[in-house]
Amino acid sequence: MRAPGPSFDEFYAGTAARIVRHAYALTGDIDDARDIAQETFARAWQRWSSVSACNSPEAWVRRVATNLAVSRWRRARTARLLAGREAGLARHAPEISTDTVALVAGLRTLPQRQRTVLVLYYLADLSVDQIAAELGCPAGSVKSWLSRGRVALAAAVRADDANPTSEASHA
Amino acid sequence: MPDRLPELFAELRQADVPVPPPGRVAARGRQLRRRARLQVSALAVAVIAGTALVAQFVSAHGGGRGPIQPNPGPRPTSPSPARTTPAARAVLPPPGNGLLILGLNAHGQFVMTRAGSGGQPVPVPGLAPVAGFRPNIATDPSGGWVVTYAVNPNAPYGSQTPGLAMVTTNGHAVDFGPVFTGKAVTSVAVSPDGKRVAAALIPASGSASAGSGNATIEVLPTPGHHGTSRTWTIPPPSNLADNLSWAPDGRHLTYAVGVQTGGGIDGYPVTLDTAAPGSVAPGQSGWPLVGKGASTAAGRAGCPPDVAAWLGGTGQFAALEECDNSQTEVLQRASASDGTTAGPAVTIPGAQPGCGGGGALAPAPAGNPVLITYCGVVYLDDHGRITGLPGGLTAAAPAGG
Numbered sequence: 001m002r003a004p005g006p007s008f009d010e011f012y013a014g015t016a017a018r019i020v021r022h023a024y025a026l027t028g029d030i031d032d033a034r035d036i037a038q039e040t041f042a043r044a045w046q047r048w049s050s051v052s053a054c055n056s057p058e059a060w061v062r063r064v065a066t067n068l069a070v071s072r073w074r075r076a077r078t079a080r081l082l083a084g085r086e087a088g089l090a091r092h093a094p095e096i097s098t099d100t101v102a103l104v105a106g107l108r109t110l111p112q113r114q115r116t117v118l119v120l121y122y123l124a125d126l127s128v129d130q131i132a133a134e135l136g137c138p139a140g141s142v143k144s145w146l147s148r149g150r151v152a153l154a155a156a157v158r159a160d161d162a163n164p165t166s167e168a169s170h171a
Numbered sequence: 172m173p174d175r176l177p178e179l180f181a182e183l184r185q186a187d188v189p190v191p192p193p194g195r196v197a198a199r200g201r202q203l204r205r206r207a208r209l210q211v212s213a214l215a216v217a218v219i220a221g222t223a224l225v226a227q228f229v230s231a232h233g234g235g236r237g238p239i240q241p242n243p244g245p246r247p248t249s250p251s252p253a254r255t256t257p258a259a260r261a262v263l264p265p266p267g268n269g270l271l272i273l274g275l276n277a278h279g280q281f282v283m284t285r286a287g288s289g290g291q292p293v294p295v296p297g298l299a300p301v302a303g304f305r306p307n308i309a310t311d312p313s314g315g316w317v318v319t320y321a322v323n324p325n326a327p328y329g330s331q332t333p334g335l336a337m338v339t340t341n342g343h344a345v346d347f348g349p350v351f352t353g354k355a356v357t358s359v360a361v362s363p364d365g366k367r368v369a370a371a372l373i374p375a376s377g378s379a380s381a382g383s384g385n386a387t388i389e390v391l392p393t394p395g396h397h398g399t400s401r402t403w404t405i406p407p408p409s410n411l412a413d414n415l416s417w418a419p420d421g422r423h424l425t426y427a428v429g430v431q432t433g434g435g436i437d438g439y440p441v442t443l444d445t446a447a448p449g450s451v452a453p454g455q456s457g458w459p460l461v462g463k464g465a466s467t468a469a470g471r472a473g474c475p476p477d478v479a480a481w482l483g484g485t486g487q488f489a490a491l492e493e494c495d496n497s498q499t500e501v502l503q504r505a506s507a508s509d510g511t512t513a514g515p516a517v518t519i520p521g522a523q524p525g526c527g528g529g530g531a532l533a534p535a536p537a538g539n540p541v542l543i544t545y546c547g548v549v550y551l552d553d554h555g556r557i558t559g560l561p562g563g564l565t566a567a568a569p570a571g572g
């Protein structure tokens with residue numbers, strides 16, 4: 001017999017900050033991240049009886065947040081390209097350390113799949129197999145994206161360290 | 172520098188971020204609920220109106236129901252070949268003149284296409300894409316194929332339980348075997364005589380056993396055949412098994428194992444003797460190998476195993492790896508009997524913009540490997556050279572990127 005799940009309030013209190021950070025890492029914009037978290041948890045609230053019955057409600061909200069972040073990032077990137085300008089990063093995150101801003105800026109330079117895999121691996125602490133299952137893709141692809149993403153992200157962070165004003169070139 | 176990444180992410184994990192007020196979340200949730208109710212109401216009105224119109228039409232034309240049509244099965248997918256990426260799986264169905272490609276379309280849905288005349292992919296009926304579920308395909312000697320499908324497609328994203336189905340050439344699907352609750356299927360393969368199917372399983376994300384269970388390989392009879400199901404457990408430190416490929420003798424099974432290490436993932440292809448006694452063959456001293464991991468290209472430290480495939484009746488299998496920083500894929504043939512390498516390693520450039528590593532590996536009829544990368548199809552000839560596809564073998568590149 002299944003034990004009763006947590007109440008929505010308890011769940012929200014325990015996971016909201018993690019989902020905001022997750023969305024921030026994926027979008028690079030703390031305001032967007034907060035909006036995504038709000039939309040994500042609103043959807044969870046709307047169908048809490050079924051979400052709370054999942055083996056992992058947090059995995060459910062993380063997937064929704066990932067999907068929202070990816071679609072939002074795509075829209076934002078298109079808008080930036082059309083406008084011919086790049087949105088700033090640091091102005092949205094005055095409370096966040098320069099290292100974190102550099103990390104998030106570096107993540108934004110990566111292809112979406114590499115970025116998502118890195119965030120799930122390092123921030124959500126998922127294994128390669130769990131990421132593969134969560135994204136619905138082969139483990140070999142996850143490994144490939146992880147491997148390439150590590151190298152690319154390290155290079156991006158290194159470049160950012162060397163030239164802290166270079167964020168305007170991030171795609 | 173990659174060593175600094177855990178530290179940077181740890182700092183992000185501790186970052187003080189603004190959380191939306193709970194009241195605002197609940198208000199937005201109520202708004203979504205109201206909208207959903209309105210949509211249901213509108214749909215109900217539309218259905219009632221539509222039903223009335225149909226009834227009026229049938230009555231006016233004196234019509235009735237005709238003969239019951241055979242169930243066409245799930246609706247064919249609507250692949251968009253030019254936007255299909257990456258190729259998650261690819262196999263060569265008999266007689267080997269059309270690549271069967273399972274890919275991911277631009278909407279994140281899995282689609283199956285068969286490269287037909289003129290190399291143009293055409294829809295393959297029998298498998299409806301379910302977002303969040305990763306199906307697998309394997310060819311059957313009779314011309315059909317075995318697929319994994321979502322037993323509960325309406326379950327939360329990524330939590331659908333996989334089951335097995337045999338799909339005939341006309342798209343009729345028959346489910347068989349157990350459902351793998353709490354598991355994800357990484358690979359399936361049908362034995363050369365069509366009597367058995369092997370499935371590689373890992374714990375599914377979100378399940379109670381996520382991250383703690385062992386990978387397993389299950390061998391079970393296909394529909395219409397009898398036999399005993401057997402399970403092999405992949406012992407730690409590996410928690411990954413993938414890329415199943417039967418040997419032509421129908422007894423040996425090659426698969427790739429992965430071992431997660433501090434510096435990355437090491438892996439290599441191994442061969443399992445499915446006729447060997449014992450319910451759990453892997454022992455404390457190592458793998459139940461007939462051939463150990465090829466020691467050159469396959470099995471290098473820091474390199475994921477990626478793909479392995481048995482090469483027809485050649486007694487060899489091919490292993491594909493992409494090592495960190497290499498931006499290339501290295502394909503090595505090896506003897507399945509003792510794991511010694513056969514011929515030179517072939518380096519395949521994989522650094523085209525937007526293209527990832529090797530997506531799938533399939534044996535061509537001549538026993539040569541066909542490599543499906545995310546951006547195209549590569550065929551290796553008898554001398555290990557990258558060349559065009561041989562006559563009779565058509566392929567549509569799962570282009571994308």
